[in-house]
Amino acid sequence: MKYQWILFDADETLFHFNAFEGLRLMFSRYGIDFSPQDFETYQEVNKPLWVDYQDGVISAKELQHIRFQSWAERLNVTTQAMNSAFLDAMADICTPLPGAKTLLDNLKAHCQLGIITNGFTDLQQIRLERNGLQDHFSALIISEQVGVAKPDRRIFEHAFSEMGQPDKAQILMVGDNPHSDILGGLNAGIDTCWLNPEGLPAPEGIQPHFQVASLNELNTLLFA
Template sequence: MKYQWILFDADETLFHFDAFAGLQLMFSRYGVKFEQQDYQQYQTRNLPLWEAYQAGQVNAEQLQQQRFEYWASKLEQHPQQLNDAFLEAMAEICSLLPGAKDLLDALKSKVKMGIITNGFTALQKIRLERTGLSGYFSPLVISEQVGVAKPHKDIFEHAFAQMQQPEKHRVLMVGDNPHSDIQGGINAGIRTCWLNRHGEERPEGIEPHYEVSSLKQLQTLLEAA
């Protein structure tokens, strides 16, 4: 195989990330019926915070707390308590994307695999355990622990150090987010593959080396490489 290492993003690359369903489950435990309009209001706060996090303007703790400030005030809870409850709910509903297990089983004897994620530690580790994938990935690099997020090249350099400084042309980054995963891989000087499951237009100025619409297509691509 052409590549020695495959680095994966986690959310919406290997795992479904249905935030609306997770929030509905979490808020149901506080006696709140969380509707689509509530989710849209939440996202008006959450999405800019994620952009700021990826730009290094806020840290993980600030993101986690500030996105729940409105609901924390309404429910008389601490924002971090709501965030923890949300991550717990997301872990409960976690599932793999179609083709993920087949892909990983096909690759595990041929390449080394790692994860680089901007997600949060509590959710990442429990999902890997519950889906039986804990032994597939090393390193597991989580931005919350490193203190810097994709697309910054420093989180990749942190991973490379754990990978014993591999030849960069033999490392492939796979992810669904062109702005963090693909631009991050480009910033780090490695090859990239955009998992574009929803047929989105390629952002101007971001050029992945490969583009696939499913993990099955990725498997076919890698087996031919």
């Protein structure tokens, strides 16, 4: 095993993140049938907010507030209550990606594992606990807590501090998002592996060290 540390993104790298199904479940608890058209309208607001969050333009709290503002006004509840209800629903439907548990079980015996996520705090620990993975990770770095998001190199520097400043040549970052996970890892001076199940071309200027189509393929690559 070349690496002493392997860092993972969480959403769509280790865990399924089906926002539509989570929102459907959350809104059903408010007595609302959340439609695909409702989801399209939500994403028109939500997607640009995530870009602004990753770029450091807005905070986690601002993202959480703005994305549910119109719905909160209609339902006469706070945006904070809606955001918590959404994260609760996401935890209820969360499952690991195929091969995740096997990969993490195999790696645990050979190196230390960490998560660096731009996802929000309320979802992370409960998701690990419900899937029996809470003891696999030595570092859990959450952008909401650090105050900066991937690809900002400062969240990686914070992680390296939490990890005891290991040799960067012995750290691998694995993620599905080239703009946050891969660019972030490259900016921080560590090796990167893009989980790219659709076989998309790499964005201009972003060149991962490795590409895999699945976590099973990553398992094979790391133990080759």
